[in-house]
Amino acid sequence: MGKRVDESVILRFYRDRASRVRPRLPISLAGMTLTTTPLGLGDAVILTDLPRAANAGGRSVSVHLPSVHFKTLMSFNPFYEQPMTPFWVAADALRDMYDLGNGHIVQRIRRAFGFDVELEPSGCLVVSDAFRKPGNVVLHFEPGAHVAWQKQNIHPRAREVYPESLAVLQDFIRSRPGMHFMEVGKRFSGLDGVENFTRQPLDLTIRRMAECEYFVGIVSGPLHIAAALGLRCIAVINFPAASEICLPTLKDLDQVESEWFYPQATLLHQDAGSDMVPLFSSHTLAAAFDGEVYPYWSARYLPLIHEHL
Numbered sequence: 001m002g003k004r005v006d007e008s009v010i011l012r013f014y015r016d017r018a019s020r021v022r023p024r025l026p027i028s029l030a031g032m033t034l035t036t037t038p039l040g041l042g043d044a045v046i047l048t049d050l051p052r053a054a055n056a057g058g059r060s061v062s063v064h065l066p067s068v069h070f071k072t073l074m075s076f077n078p079f080y081e082q083p084m085t086p087f088w089v090a091a092d093a094l095r096d097m098y099d100l101g102n103g104h105i106v107q108r109i110r111r112a113f114g115f116d117v118e119l120e121p122s123g124c125l126v127v128s129d130a131f132r133k134p135g136n137v138v139l140h141f142e143p144g145a146h147v148a149w150q151k152q153n154i155h156p157r158a159r160e161v162y163p164e165s166l167a168v169l170q171d172f173i174r175s176r177p178g179m180h181f182m183e184v185g186k187r188f189s190g191l192d193g194v195e196n197f198t199r200q201p202l203d204l205t206i207r208r209m210a211e212c213e214y215f216v217g218i219v220s221g222p223l224h225i226a227a228a229l230g231l232r233c234i235a236v237i238n239f240p241a242a243s244e245i246c247l248p249t250l251k252d253l254d255q256v257e258s259e260w261f262y263p264q265a266t267l268l269h270q271d272a273g274s275d276m277v278p279l280f281s282s283h284t285l286a287a288a289f290d291g292e293v294y295p296y297w298s299a300r301y302l303p304l305i306h307e308h309l
Contacts, residue, residue: 005276005294007304013246014309020254022099029113033062033088040144041202041221042260044069045228046091048123049106051079053115061113064088069221072202076125095259102250103305105259119302120264123228130210135179138209138226139169139194140217142185154256155239159218162270165236166191168282169216175286184209184222214289219260232297233265234288242269242277247295248305263302266293 034050036043047063047070054061062084064070074080091109094100100108106121143150143159150158161169166189173181173193182195184205197208206225209215215226215233226233240255248263261267266288273279276294284293291297 004296005301007301009275010246010248010250010301010304011307011309014250017251017253019251022097022252025094025098025100025112029089031085031087033064033084033086034091034109034113035063035065035088036091038092038146039065039067040146041067041069042144042219042224043067043091044073045123045125045221045224046105046109048073048077048080048125048228049121050109050113050115051077051081052124053110053113053118055079057115059115069202072206073123073125075203076127076206078126079124099252102252102307103248103259104262107305108259117305119305120299121227121262122230123224125206125210125225125228127207127210127229130207132213133180133211134213135176136212137179137181137214137216138212138222138231139181139183139189139191140185140215140220140222141166141183141189142187142220143218144220150239150256158239159220160238161218161236162238165270165280168280168285171282172285182208182212216285219257227262227265233262234285235261235265235267236270236280237267237277238270242267242272242274242279245269245274245277247276248302250304250307250309263305264295264299266295266297268293 044065044067050061050063060081064084094112101111104121107117110117141161147159170191182197185198188196188198210229212231215231219235247261249258267277268280268284269277270280278284287293295301
């Protein structure tokens with residue numbers, strides 16, 4: 001590892017690919033309440049950024065989701081205002097119907113509402129009394145309900161962490177006795193040397209995750225929580241193909257999952273690797289922790305979001 005990706009490689013990747021053509025957003029979204037059609041944890045976390053964006057812009061905005069997660073998440077959002085406006089718009093409908101520009105779904109939503117786009121997209125969760133402990137790692141391996149559709153239409157093992165990958169993780173955990181590992185979710189994997197913090201209330205899960213430095217796991221609600229808390233995230237994926245992934249997203253390629261990949265995070269692929277998304281192995285996992293896998297825990301590549309291709 002250690003070889004840095006040149007920005008020209010990223011630009012060429014997108015220049016060589018056709019983007020999906022969608023119309024521009026025809027109306028202003030001022031005064032509308034943002035929601036989403038899916039009610040998953042990750043969808044709820046995504047909504048936590050817009051109140052922060054509005055506050056920075058000297059405006060107010062309403063967000064809401066009739067989800068069991070929403071109230072708890074917003075209790076960690078210092079910018080959330082409870083009143084709702086009568087006109088609603090769904091983030092997933094905006095994404096599917098209109099050209100919202102480049103980037104992560106959080107960046108696209110900001111652009112749709114007329115707010116400045118931050119280079120490092122994430123939700124906004126603040127645990128004011130948390131003390132981050134270097135070397136603390138949170139793990140999560142359970143996919144949400146939407147995985148059934150993905151397994152039928154995208155990948156037969158969508159968002160699974162393969163047994164051989166768990167074995168690699170087990171060896172890594174044993175090789176790092178100075179680090180503390182804990183697992184969140186509904187079902188414990190049984191990995192040795194890992195604190196079982198599954199089946200805990202969401203508020204306690206968020207507070208414990210805020211004490212961590214790293215997240216390792218699938219693209220899931222806890223990954224979005226980890227990004228919102230500012231953890232260094234390593235996502236273990238198996239779709240799209242590694243050769244078809246290039247971050248940050250500089251064109252909408254109509255590729256399932258691409259708008260959910262955080263450009264500041266590291267991706268490791270379980271099926272095959274590429275220069276930017278290596279094959280998951282003991283070597284690449286250790287290299288990812290050590291900042292030797294793209295994007296190297298660096299903000300160097302994030303400004304590419306402003307490129308017009």
